[in-house]
Amino acid sequence: EAGVVQSPRYKIIEKKQPVAFWCNPISGHNTLYWYRQNLGQGPELLIRYENEEAVDDSQLPKDRFSAERLKGVDSTLKIQPAELGDSAVYLCASSLDSHSYEQYFGPGTRLTVT
């Protein structure tokens, strides 16, 4: 069984440029999460989807960040424009449904903003 797939694995951009990350969850998993992990810190939740609905986006900086999960399967997280402080690892995770505590994480996308 394939795990959570993320692309790209690494991205280097200049500040003020846009960037997008893609995530494909484990097949059949209805709940999808995006986390941001700063260097030396634990991940912090940005947004949680139940199918195509964003049910918790309270930690998403909405002035520059956006996310979508149009068909309730794969998801895209976008930053526009990127700032130096956005440099981090962006992790995607999925779980079977809203009653499942087990979250499965992808390898992450390491973003460097110069």
Add this chain to the structure above:
Amino acid sequence: KQEVTQIPAALSVPEGENLVLNCSFTDSAIYNLQWFRQDPGKGLTSLLLIQSSQREQTSGRLNASLDKSSGRSTLYIAASQPGDSATYLCAVIEGAQKLVFGQGTRLTINP
């Protein structure tokens, strides 16, 4: 607001030693607590999940305990091996599957 702290931030021990990683949290109203392992450049791998009604969980050489009243959890690793070198993260699970992570302990096992 829930805060999760892990001590120490880094730990280096010789191969074969038993060791304990610590995790503390400020709000005891949690559903569960989970320990993860993170290897460089990789995502998180779940090691053990302790439900709030449980006091410990074991998997192979790993044993995790939970004391909700004191807001503490420990991860015990027996007979450490170089392959155990990684960053270990604990996370408390609050309502609606929200994970709140500590900052992690970077563990190095020296051959």
